Amino acid sequence: MDFxxxxxxxxxxxxxxxxxxxxxxxxxxxxxxxxxxKEQTQTLTSALQIMRNEIKFCISCNNISDEELCEICISAxxxxxxxxxxxxxxxxxxxxxxxxxxxxxHVLGGKISPMDGIGPHDLNxxxxxxxxxxxxxxxxxxxxxxxxxxxxxxFYVYKQIQDCEIAVSTxxxxxxxxxxxxxADEITLGRSILNRIPFESSLKL
Amino acid sequence: MDFxxxxxxxxxxxxxxxxxxxxxxxxxxxxxxxxxxKEQTQTLTSALQIMRNEIKFCISCNNISDEELCEICISAxxxxxxxxxxxxxxxxxxxxxxxxxxxxxHVLGGKISPMDGIGPHDLNxxxxxxxxxxxxxxxxxxxxxxxxxxxxxxFYVYKQIQDCEIAVSTxxxxxxxxxxxxxADEITLGRSILNRIPFESSLKL
Numbered sequence: 001m002d003f004x005x006x007x008x009x010x011x012x013x014x015x016x017x018x019x020x021x022x023x024x025x026x027x028x029x030x031x032x033x034x035x036x037x038k039e040q041t042q043t044l045t046s047a048l049q050i051m052r053n054e055i056k057f058c059i060s061c062n063n064i065s066d067e068e069l070c071e072i073c074i075s076a077x078x079x080x081x082x083x084x085x086x087x088x089x090x091x092x093x094x095x096x097x098x099x100x101x102x103x104x105x106h107v108l109g110g111k112i113s114p115m116d117g118i119g120p121h122d123l124n125x126x127x128x129x130x131x132x133x134x135x136x137x138x139x140x141x142x143x144x145x146x147x148x149x150x151x152x153x154x155f156y157v158y159k160q161i162q163d164c165e166i167a168v169s170t171x172x173x174x175x176x177x178x179x180x181x182x183x184a185d186e187i188t189l190g191r192s193i194l195n196r197i198p199f200e201s202s203l204k205l
Numbered sequence: 206m207d208f209x210x211x212x213x214x215x216x217x218x219x220x221x222x223x224x225x226x227x228x229x230x231x232x233x234x235x236x237x238x239x240x241x242x243k244e245q246t247q248t249l250t251s252a253l254q255i256m257r258n259e260i261k262f263c264i265s266c267n268n269i270s271d272e273e274l275c276e277i278c279i280s281a282x283x284x285x286x287x288x289x290x291x292x293x294x295x296x297x298x299x300x301x302x303x304x305x306x307x308x309x310x311h312v313l314g315g316k317i318s319p320m321d322g323i324g325p326h327d328l329n330x331x332x333x334x335x336x337x338x339x340x341x342x343x344x345x346x347x348x349x350x351x352x353x354x355x356x357x358x359x360f361y362v363y364k365q366i367q368d369c370e371i372a373v374s375t376x377x378x379x380x381x382x383x384x385x386x387x388x389a390d391e392i393t394l395g396r397s398i399l400n401r402i403p404f405e406s407s408l409k410l
Contacts, residue, residue, distance in 0.1 A: 002301050004276055004294070005269045011256040014249045018234050029223050031294060033257060034269075041257040044219045045250035051216040052238060052246040064210045064239075071209055089209070089236060096207050 001027070008034075062107040062124045064089045072096075072104055079103045081138040085128065085157065087111055087150070091143060103141070106131075111149035112156055120156055132161045142170040206232070267312040267329045269294050277301075277309055284308045286343040290333065290362065292316055292355075296348060308346070311336070316354035317361055325361055337366045347375040 001023055003009035008030065016026035033041055057063070058070035065071070072078055072092075082103030086092055092105050108123045131137055140161070144150035158168060174192035175184050184192075206228055208214035213235065221231035238246055262268070263275035270276070277283055277297075287308030291297055297310050313328045336342055345366070349355035363373060379397035380389050389397075 001298060003269075004263075004297065005260060005271045007252075007256040007260050007271060008269050008294075011252045014252040017245075017249075019237050020230070020233070025225070027295060027298075028225070030253075030256065032224050033253060034260065038257055040222075041253060044222075045254050047216045047219040048235075048238060048246060049250050051212040051235065052243055055210060055212050055239065064213055066210045066212060089213075090232060092209065093206060093232075 061105045062109060062127075063092055063105055077102070080136065082141065083128070083131070083137050083139070084141045084143050085154075086143050087145065095143065103139075108144075108153065111144060111147075112153045113149045123153070125157060125160075128157065129160045132164050132166060137166055139167040139169065142168070146173055266310050267314060267332075268297055268310055282307070285341065287346065288333075288336070288342050288344070289346045289348050290359075291348050292350065300348065308344075313349075313358065316349060316352070317358045318354040328358070330362060330365075333362065334365045337369050337371060342371055344372040344374065347373070351378055 001012075003012070011030045011033075012023060012026045015021060015029055016023045018026075021029070033044070056065050056068065058065040058073055059068050060073045061070060063070040063072065067074075073080075079102055083106050084095065084101060084103055085106050085108060086095070087108055087110060089107060092107060095101050095105075106124070106128045108125060108128075110118055110123055112118060112120055112123065132140065140157075142154045142157070144153055154170065161168070172195060173188060174195065175181065175188065181189065206217075208217070216235045216238075217228060217231045220226060220234055221228045223231075226234070238249070261270050261273065263270040263278055264273050265278045266275060268275040268277065272279075278285075284307055288311050289300065289306060289308055290311050290313060291300070292313055292315060294312060297312060300306050300310075311329070311333045313330060313333075315323055315328055317323060317325055317328065337345065345362075347359045347362070349358055359375065366373070377400060378393060379400065380386065380393065386394065
């Protein structure tokens with residue numbers, strides 16, 4: 001692309017470094033910013049900067065937080081003995097939105113992925129293992145995505161804590177609610193048959 | 206969405222105000238920024254701020270520029286008597302990329318669109334009319350998008366300059382190069398027949 005202004009080109013190049021944003025989209029966004037009042041740009045950029053510089057991560061679960069401990073870890077209503085292991089903050093938000101979980105979380109910050117150069121030591125695994133070994137946890141729920149990397153990470157964590165006397169579970173894989181069987185992939189459908197549950201207990205959900 | 210941090214929420218809300226960016230995408234972008242080094246955020250936000258505060262618009266054609274006159278208006282290689290009327294800066298870039306135009310541009314900054322509350326006086330029409338009336342222009346080429354708003358704008362400008370002795374043309378509408386006839390819409394196909402050109406002249410393109 002041929003820009004008539006160096007300032008415009010810089011801005012577009014910076015915005016285009018964000019994931020999923022190509023040069024064309026970046027240009028559209030930047031031209032939109034240019035049409036807005038200057039105060040709007042000020043608000044946008046300072047919101048980003050303040051967030052980047054001042055945000056904290058919960059010292060217990062590694063969730064994003066404004067304080068040392070996040071709202072979930074600090075809440076008296078949550079059962080601290082049930083820990084749900086997730087990849088990142090978005091997963092915490094997704095599970096919180098269901099309203100189905102009353103324990104606390106542990107955010108790993110990613111999955112073990114040798115292809116991307118992410119090993120176990122790049123993730124927040126050790127504090128989790130320590131927490132389990134110190135006897136604070138009664139049940140660990142793996143809620144990583146069901147990919148090779150997710151399964152590897154699950155297995156890596158499991159190996160380190162398998163001698164501890166705690167329950168370890170993983171979230172159920174199966175046909176989505178509302179989905180038609182014929183469109184489900186074979187592996188999911190196969191798993192949903194192997195992991196079938198008593199009909200009476202499905203009525204209670 | 207339920208955010209565990211006010212700072213995160215603010216940043217997401219600001220980013221989600223950009224066109225075509227929903228809350229989920231905004232969250233993904235913001236979390237990406239959070240994983241990058243702080244200097245990266247600094248570079249991004251200052252590129253946006255400097256652009257917003259320091260960018261100029263060419264006093265002749267209203268194109269984005271770092272100087273008073275844009276590179277195109279200042280260039281000795283361009284024919285200043287042929288003016289291509291476009292909606293915005295992206296159109297200038299699109300036409301420049303073709304390398305087929307050696308005149309100069311006039312950026313209106315939008316189209317007349319009563320539905321969006323945009324009238325002729327919100328656009329950069331008057332300087333164009335003046336330029337024509339002062340006799341600086343020999344040919345005017347309308348290159349607005351082929352919508353009702355585009356046609357209205359074309360017609361509005363045309364009405365103001367129709368007494369001046371200049372050539373007024375509009376870019377050709379027709380079947381895209383490489384397109385199959387059967388998938389073309391009726392209006393485009395119809396126009397491409399009405400506006401057919403001598404076969405010999407098509408061989409020269």
